[in-house]
Amino acid sequence: MTEGIGLVGIVLISHSSALAEGAAELVQQISGGATVVPAGGTEDGGLGTSTDKIEAAIEDADAGSGVVLIPDLGSAVLSARSVLADLAGETTARLVDAPFVEGAVAAAVAAGSGADLDAVIAAAEEARDAAKF
């Protein structure tokens, strides 16, 4: 285990709340107990991203060892960056460039086995080169 207080948390940022929630459910089960928090859709439940939802999800996911943000598509990156800019210096959350599902699975399995923030990020990024079959 790491010296942090808890496991590294993972936030899945999607334009669709159903996509974020479904991915979080799947990934949580595969990882057997990692903290995976969905941040999908707009405030009114439409398609899009919400900086408020992302910020709340980061707070929920943070157990003291850092948080990894995995965006689904480009403009989720913009929302995540804007949240990180607002939280500047007050968060250990880091945005990673990784495939949404594979990156989330790899990150959550790493986080669930007690890997530290850098190792979880590396696991998510490596997923980009993983062949599906």
Add this chain to the structure above:
Amino acid sequence: MPQSSEDSDALAERVVVLPKALHARPAGQLARLAGRHKETTIQLVAGEKKANARGVLAVMAMGAVAGTEVTVTVTGPDADAVADEAAGILTAAEG
């Protein structure tokens, strides 16, 4: 050859036949097992396909279906116990 659990050169091998396809859940369990034994390497071989159990995506990408013979090679501390646990995950009816 007897092996002590302290022996970092310990090696254990198990050959199992999958009762069902190697899906996401057992792949996750194997990766977590590997994560708990950081000094120990768990290598899976099924036909032409190979994967280190640490890589959950690589294990899923093996595409091993029911009836596939999988060789589990474990090297490092607690190799025997880890090999038993890995074989148990692979042959569990659940998952």
